[in-house]
Amino acid sequence: MVSLWGSKSGDEQHDDDDRVNEDNTRQTNRQNREADERTRLLPPRNDGYLDPDDPAVSPYNLFSVRAVRYVNVLFLIISFLWWVLLLVSIFVSPPMMHSRGSGFFDFSFTTLTVGNLLIGLLFFSTPSKAMEISSLIIAGFLLIDMVIILAVQRLRSEEGWVGMASIIWATAMALFNVMSDRVVAWGKKEEEERLTGRQETRRTLREWCAVLTATIIMVIMIIITVLLTATLILRSRDASLKPPGNRYFVDGDKYKVHLACVGEITYNDKGKRDPTVLVEAGELPFEDTMDDWIYNSYKNGTINRYCYYDRPGFAWSDNAPSPHSAGMTSDALSEALAKAGEEGPWVLVSAGVGSIYSRIFSSRHVRDVSGLFLIDGLHEDLLHRIGSPARGFVLWGRGVISPLGYDRLVGAIFRGRTREDRVYGKSAYQAGKFIKAKLQENLVANSLTKNEVSQARNIQTPNTPLIVVSSGIEVRRDNEWERKQEDLTKITDNLISWDVVNKAPHRVWLTLQGRTLLEKRLGELVRAK
Numbered sequence: 001m002v003s004l005w006g007s008k009s010g011d012e013q014h015d016d017d018d019r020v021n022e023d024n025t026r027q028t029n030r031q032n033r034e035a036d037e038r039t040r041l042l043p044p045r046n047d048g049y050l051d052p053d054d055p056a057v058s059p060y061n062l063f064s065v066r067a068v069r070y071v072n073v074l075f076l077i078i079s080f081l082w083w084v085l086l087l088v089s090i091f092v093s094p095p096m097m098h099s100r101g102s103g104f105f106d107f108s109f110t111t112l113t114v115g116n117l118l119i120g121l122l123f124f125s126t127p128s129k130a131m132e133i134s135s136l137i138i139a140g141f142l143l144i145d146m147v148i149i150l151a152v153q154r155l156r157s158e159e160g161w162v163g164m165a166s167i168i169w170a171t172a173m174a175l176f177n178v179m180s181d182r183v184v185a186w187g188k189k190e191e192e193e194r195l196t197g198r199q200e201t202r203r204t205l206r207e208w209c210a211v212l213t214a215t216i217i218m219v220i221m222i223i224i225t226v227l228l229t230a231t232l233i234l235r236s237r238d239a240s241l242k243p244p245g246n247r248y249f250v251d252g253d254k255y256k257v258h259l260a261c262v263g264e265i266t267y268n269d270k271g272k273r274d275p276t277v278l279v280e281a282g283e284l285p286f287e288d289t290m291d292d293w294i295y296n297s298y299k300n301g302t303i304n305r306y307c308y309y310d311r312p313g314f315a316w317s318d319n320a321p322s323p324h325s326a327g328m329t330s331d332a333l334s335e336a337l338a339k340a341g342e343e344g345p346w347v348l349v350s351a352g353v354g355s356i357y358s359r360i361f362s363s364r365h366v367r368d369v370s371g372l373f374l375i376d377g378l379h380e381d382l383l384h385r386i387g388s389p390a391r392g393f394v395l396w397g398r399g400v401i402s403p404l405g406y407d408r409l410v411g412a413i414f415r416g417r418t419r420e421d422r423v424y425g426k427s428a429y430q431a432g433k434f435i436k437a438k439l440q441e442n443l444v445a446n447s448l449t450k451n452e453v454s455q456a457r458n459i460q461t462p463n464t465p466l467i468v469v470s471s472g473i474e475v476r477r478d479n480e481w482e483r484k485q486e487d488l489t490k491i492t493d494n495l496i497s498w499d500v501v502n503k504a505p506h507r508v509w510l511t512l513q514g515r516t517l518l519e520k521r522l523g524e525l526v527r528a529k
Contacts, residue, residue, distance in 0.1 A: 059125065059187030068183050069124055075173060076117040083110045086166070090396070090436075091443065093321035100255045100318035101158030102432030106166035108228060108403040109145075112138075113170040115221060120177045123214040126207050127185040132178055134218035139174035141225040146171050148232045154239035155232070158318065158433075224404065231405030234412060234422065241419045243316040244287075245309075248339045250332040251320065257336045258316035263298055263305030275345045275370045275526055277306035280361075282352030282375075282507070285315040287424040290351060293509040293518060302523040307342060309333055311357070313437025315424040324440040327452035330361040344368030347526055351375040352506065353386065353441070356453050359491070362464070363456035371465040371525040372492065375518065376474060376506050379484035380453040387445030395439040402432040462493040465528040467521045469514075472502040496528060497521060 059065045086107045089097050099106065116138065123131065146167045149155050156164070189199050203211070245260025266274045281289055286308045297303050311329055312320035320328065337343075346369050350358035355377025362369045378386075407430050411417035421427045428434055441449075468489045475482040489498045499521065501514045508514035 059184055059191055061191050062187045065184055065187040068180050069121070072117060072121050072124065072176075072180060075176065076114065076121060079110060079113045079117055079169070079173065082166075082169070083107070083114050086110055086162070089162075089322070090399070090439075091322055097162055098254055098321040099158070099160045099162050101155075101160075101163065102313075102319055102399065102402070102436040103162075104399045104432040104436065105159060105228075105232075105403045106163040107400065109142075109163075109166040109170040112142075112221065112224060112228075113166075113173045115217075116170075116173055116177055119214060119217055119221075120180055123210050124180070124184060125188075126210040126214070127181045127188065128211045128214065130211065130215040131218060132181045132185075134215065134222060135174055135177040135181065137222050138218070138225050139171060139178060141222075141229045142167065142171040142174050145225075145229050145232055148229075148236055152236045152239055155235060227404040227406060227409070230409055231403055234405060234408055238419045238422050241423050246340065247316060248336040250335040250339075251328075255312060255318035255320055257312065257318070257332050258310040259307065259333075259336045259340055259342075260309070261305065261307040261340070261342060262295070263303075266304045273343075273345065274304055275347045276342070277303050277522070277526065278346045278348050278361075279306060279308040280348065280350035280354035280358045281308070281311070281314070282350070282354045285310060285424040285428055287315060288426065288428065289507060290349075290509065293515045294349070296515075297519045297522055300519065302519050303526055307337075309336060310424075311437065313433045313440070315428065319433050319436050320440070322440055323444050323448065325444045325448035325452060326357050326441075327360050327449070329357055330364060333357075333361060334364065345370040347371040347373065347522075349373040349375070349522065350377060351508075353378045355488075356380065356383070356449065359460070360452050360456045363459040366459070366461045366464075369464060371467070371528055373467045373469075373522060373525055374488055375469050375508055376471045376485070377468070377488055379488060380450055380457070381487075382480070382484055383445045383450050383453075387442055387447075387449075392439060392442040395435055395442055399432060399435040399439060402430070402435055405430075457491055460491055464492045465494050465496055465525055466492045467496050467525050468498045469508055469518060469521060470498070470500045471504050471506050471508055472500050473505050475500055496524060 060069075085094070085097070086103070088094070089099075090103055090107065116135070120131075120135075146164075149159055149164060149167055159167075193199055243258050243260070245258055247256040247258050249255070250257050261276070263276075265276075268274055277294070279286055279290055279294055287310075291308075294303075294306055294308075298306060310317040312318060312324060312332065320332065344365065344367075346365070348358040348362055348369060348371070350373070352375075355374045358372065358374070362372060408417070408422060408427060411421070411427050411430075417427050418425075422431065466489070468485065470482075470485040475485060485500075486498075489495050499517055501508050501511065501517060504511045504514035509518055
């Protein structure tokens with residue numbers, strides 16, 4: 001029983017003494033017992049410091065570290081919003097954001113920025129020397145990219161303010177990652193010394209796994225950055241290749257179109273101007289496809305003069321804003337011809353999908369067009385073949401990875417590909433500009449473009465002389481293609497001839513028989529009354 005003054009009774013005092021003796025006995029037995037896996041190796045700390053594994057030992061205790069993390073999150077949000085805007089601009093160009101280049105490079109730089117900031121945020125509390133060195137390497141290559149874009153005039157004009165802002169922001173964020181890693185490492189050291197009495201040099205297994213994962217990801221990002229830099233060097237090299245003609249601003253000075261003419265203007269006995277052949281290439285640039293046989297026709301005297309141009313995104317022409325239809329391309333050609341001082345009459349020669357563009361141009365210049373020459377042309381009812389969603393997705397995927405330039409780099413290093421090959425030759429299809437042009441063509445092929453060419457058919461004057469030459473291989477392979485080739489012979493009422501070249505592929509001029517026939521028919525069309 002407790003007394004009035006709080007003292008214990010005799011029985012209770014005796015129980016307390018027994019417990020103390022029992023604890024002393026148990027402690028003596030533990031000290032005398034051999035150590036096992038449950039034995040504490042270190043005595044409990046009585047120096048006022050915390051254990052290094054205590055959750056309270058954290059760099060987040062410092063406001064400066066927390067502030068850097070908040071800024072990292074803010075930069076990540078800004079970069080992600082910019083990334084979304086650039087993604088949308090590939091398909092629909094917002095006002096003042098059109099890039100005369102493909103737009104895939106600034107998208108790649110922003111994707112790299114988002115990845116860089118995200119990695120820094122995920123592994124924020126686990127700073128490492130590997131992470132810091134990797135971020136420095138990335139920042140160094142991005143700095144080189146920034147210098148290349150700003151120094152090369154052609155690249156600067158193609159990327160525009162959007163591309164320059166993207167590379168500057170990517171470089172700044174890479175340097176921010178380096179600073180962030182150092183701040184966290186400093187904060188971790190400060191808190192460990194303050195709360196545990198020393199800096200902790202060991203890492204847990206979880207921390208080592210985090211460092212390894214971050215390092216692997218950063219190495220992949222370094223490889224991507226190196227490829228971006230190498231592709232930019234190739235682009236700067238290609239920019240030095242001069243076009244054979246001139247580049248003219250079109251569509252309110254939004255982009256430039258390359259136009260070239262060969263030969264002198266001639267007149268007939270009646271003093272009227274002889275027709276100029278205006279060539280529309282097919283699926284690839286004119287310079288690497290139709291140029292040889294057209295030039296031979298000129299040298300042989302079959303024609304006196306011809307002009308050709310590069311559609312937006314092809315060869316020396318810039319990319320147009322999105323969306324962009326065949327009718328918009330025809331308008332751009334009309335504007336470029338007007339600025340160059342070129343006038344009709346025109347004999348329009350086109351191949352493949354280029355026939356769609358020529359027919360629209362003809363319907364908008366009915367008084368200036370004196371003949372149509374379609375070489376295995378694409379019918380408007382088959383536009384769904386180039387406008388399929390699956391093809392569009394593949395083109396978009398190719399465009400996104402095109403800045404890495406792995407195929408162009410392999411070609412340049414191991415296959416001897418030249419500037420000419422990359423600008424308009426056999427490697428031109430690998431360029432981001434070309435892929436963007438094909439993607440734009442795909443997006444509106446079965447909608448805007450089909451409506452425009454259908455209207456063109458109704459507008460086309462029926463007395464325009466027409467020649468159709470078809471590929472024998474394509475006609476035999478595809479019955480629908482054969483039927484549509486026959487239908488193309490009916491777009492005017494003045495068909496001069498329809499020839500099917502037996503062993504010729506889609507590019508009919510690749511065979512001697514096809515080339516000879518094309519030159520012959522071209523001469524007939526130019527001289528037709």
